[in-house]
Amino acid sequence: MILVGNQRGGAKDLALHLLKEENDHVQVHELRGFASDNLTSALNESYAISRATRCKQFLYSMSLNPPPDHQVSTEAFEAAIDRAEERLGLSGQPRAIVFHEKEGRRHAHCVWSRIKTDEMKAVHMSKDREKLMEVSRDLYREHGWKMPRGMMKSAERDPRNFSLEEWQQAKRAKADPREVKMAIKECWAVSDSRAAFENALQSRGFKLARGDRRGFVVVDMNGEPFAIARWAEIKTKEVRARLGDLEPDYPGVEDRKQQFAQEIGTRLRNLRNEEARKAEEERERAESAKRSLIQSQAQERAKQAAAIKLRWDRENADRQARFNRGWRALVDQFSGRLKRIREQNMEEAYRCMLRDRVEKDALIFSHLEERRELSKRYKAQQRQRSEYRAELDADINRYPVIDRSQSAKPKTQFQQASRAPPDPKRRSGDQDADRMAKREAFKARRLAQARNRGPRHDLDR
Secondary structure, eight states, X not given: OEEEEEEEOOHHHHHHHHTOTTSSEEEEEEEESOSOSSHHHHHHHHHHHHTTSSOSOOEEEEEEEOOTTSOOOHHHHHHHHHHHHHHHTOTTSOEEEEEEEETXXXXXXXXXXXEETTTTEEOOOOSHHHHHXXXXXXXXXXXXXXXXXXXXXXXXXXXXXXXXXXXXXOOOOOOOHHHHHHHHHHHHHTOSSHHXXXXXXXXXTOEEEEOTTSSEEEEOTTOOEEEHHXXXXXXXXXXXXXXXXXXXXXXXXXXXXHHHHHHHHHHHHHHHHHHHHHHHHHHHXXXXXXXXXXXXXXXXXXXXXXXXXXHHHHHHHHHHTTSOOTHHHHHHHHHTHHHHHHHHHHHHHHHHHHHHHXXXXXXXXXXXXXXXXXXXXXXXXXXXXXXXXXXXXXXXXXXXXXXXXXXXXXXXXXXXXXXXXXXXXXXXXXXXXXXXXXXXXXXXXXXXXXXXXXXXXXXXX
């Protein structure tokens, strides 16, 4: 069980934090040494008392986090708090214990008032972290839990508190040459013109392009060119007869590759948006299921608490019925029977309290298991969606959408001025001014280049 504590002030903020509704269940388990019966007022009492001292951090807050794969009873939490209280020197100080349950995990918070009312001084907290670490080690050893490596020796503690997950990229299956040849042959067999051949290739995931050797080629989505005559096993003159002459402005291999990137990139982005929409729907369904489960668990706990209270009242009434009244009570007091009845009632009340606590813990453990299973299913769905998104992101990076309107870099003002044709209508004085402006711009550019290169060394001369 990991214990983490610190001194602090801000009673109201701490109470609001401990009572946050973002947890599945919040239970104020104990308020000891306070006049108030609710957490906010109790912590405000500590603040009011601290006003008579110079202490600013009048509270000590500690969190208790057991191993996530173990069920820890309420009695074990109380024993750990008592041990930490003794080691910290806070024995007898007012304290509050709050249990939180979230994502199938149960942990506790304990808050002490550091102000000693009889002395109006704060309890001195020295080396509290080392003391809590020793208590944590003892708890791990006594309960037989697997101790975290960082708690064994300070030299072996890993300074990183998180690990980087490797992004998994889907395996890419390369095209089988036999399938490529069969596809090109089929497209050639069902076509009788260039347009028909292009449509057939488009339906099989290929495009017709201009090759480097002034001939037609077939390009796949990866930009790999295939010679038609060789892959369709026909003669070159048959290709020329059906496809005709090659135009100089016919799209080349790089143009077709960019077209594939545009089409595939747009499709992948649509799939990515669809995947995000499905993930959001799954998240909403998981939140709805979580709210429904929390509500049903709260109803079960309220029903159990009412049943336990009813049984406790009935048993307490039976215990009270053992006492006689009137002169018989006086006789019982002198005979010693009254003392025996009181001892018997106290023993039975203690056993009933332990029995009720065991029943409460059993219900809490079953609720934690239900919440843990729900969280496990949702996390498995999240992992699967994350793998889908990683695969789509990898494919999107392979096929970026290219904006042709921004592909050409705009010319600088100097380049536009230097390449602009001379205007015969302009006067010679204006032309001289333009030449001077060009010369000054040229000098400025050379000076900027020299500054970027930095100072020259003797070996460069």
